[in-house]
Amino acid sequence: MITAQIIQNSIDELSAITRVQLSVMDLKGKVVAATAEAPKFEGSFISDFAASQVDSQVIGGMHLLKIMDEGDLSYILLAKGQGEDAYMVGKICVSQLQNLIVAYKEKYDRNNFFQNLLLDNLLLIDIYNRAKKLRIDVSVPRVIIIVETKAGRDSGAAELLGSMYTSGSGDYVTAVDETSVILIKALKSGETYEEIAGVATTIVDMMNTEAMLDVRVSYGTIVGEIKDLSKSYKEAKMALDVGKIFYAEKRVIAYNMLGIGRLIYQLPVNLCKVFIDEIFGDREIPENLDEETLNTINKFFENNLNVSETSRQLFVHRNTLVYRIEKLEKATGLDIRTFDEALTFKIALMVLNYMKYVDSGRF
DSSP states (O other), X not given: OOOHHHHHHHHHHHHHHHOOEEEEEOTTSOEEEESSXXXXXXXXXXXXXHHSSOSEEEETTEEEEEEEETTEEEEEEEEEOSHHHHHHHHHHHHHHHHHHHXXXXXXXXXXXXXXXXXXXXXXXXXXXXXXXXXXXXXXSOEEEEEEEETTSOOHHHXXXXXXXXXXXXXXXXXXXXXXXXXXXXXXXXXXXXXXXXXXXXXXXXXXXXXXXXXXXXXXXXXXSSGGGHHHHHHHHHHHHHHHHHHOTTOSXXXXXXXXXXXXXXXXXXXXXXXXXXXXXXXXXXXXXXXXXHHHHHHHHHHTTTOHHHHHHHHTOOHHHHHHHHHHHHHHHSOOXXXXXXXHHHHHHHHHHHHHHHHHTTOO
């Protein structure tokens, strides 16, 4: 809702231009904001004026006017000055503050609407009724983009995101937890996931350069109806989790590009344990391998099991690389030079990362 500081800033600007002293009081006569020393009135006088049927009143060179909020009285404005000029300035100020109240109320209501929508807290009929009341187009293609900072939700991230994507273009920024900021991005007809990936990359770059924040960004699938936004939100959340487990080096993670990580993420932990026991038995499991061996394996996979290219990039002799691979085979029972066993080993690494993530309690 509108704050006293916003009211103060508004009347300060208007008073500086018109040289008319303005004060705003609540319905009990308490001063909310004033450009000079507020006039002294009995609280009962203000409350009597508030309860009266008149919209304005003049007393001792002071114009009293009512500030309404959709038909309900919210504040009393006092404009100090003789004649029509002070009255006119008072009326302008009333109009400005009433518009601000509506705008901030609408912003709050929209934020509350989107929060409940994403969390599936609204009935279908309520979604469309409230969207119509808040003047939100229900049939625009949209996608949910989640921005997560390492230090939890940062006010700077929300402000920067809000300045980059405004409600005027159909975009909305909100949050439903303490770890991330959510962008509800409206799309033009024909926009594809390639454009969304570009938006996500831009957000990562801007957060890094403008706010000095290291963020991770994920997004769900495009939905054509506002009622399906919760689906895109759940997908973006899954993409964020899957990215942390399997693609830690990536700053942008798309739900429709999760690959085998999505499959492993949805496996029961007990089934994962059975799989690991079946593959390795009493042998050494990959997570107990030294860092040098793990780096060698990852580089070998990156180069599509090419021994020569991998040894060149690691700056080691081909025989040294072969020795490391054979040592790994002896420890784990898997020869990653063959496609089938390399695939088994790669999946086993991903399953172990998933189990470690679950055991850490972050699941």
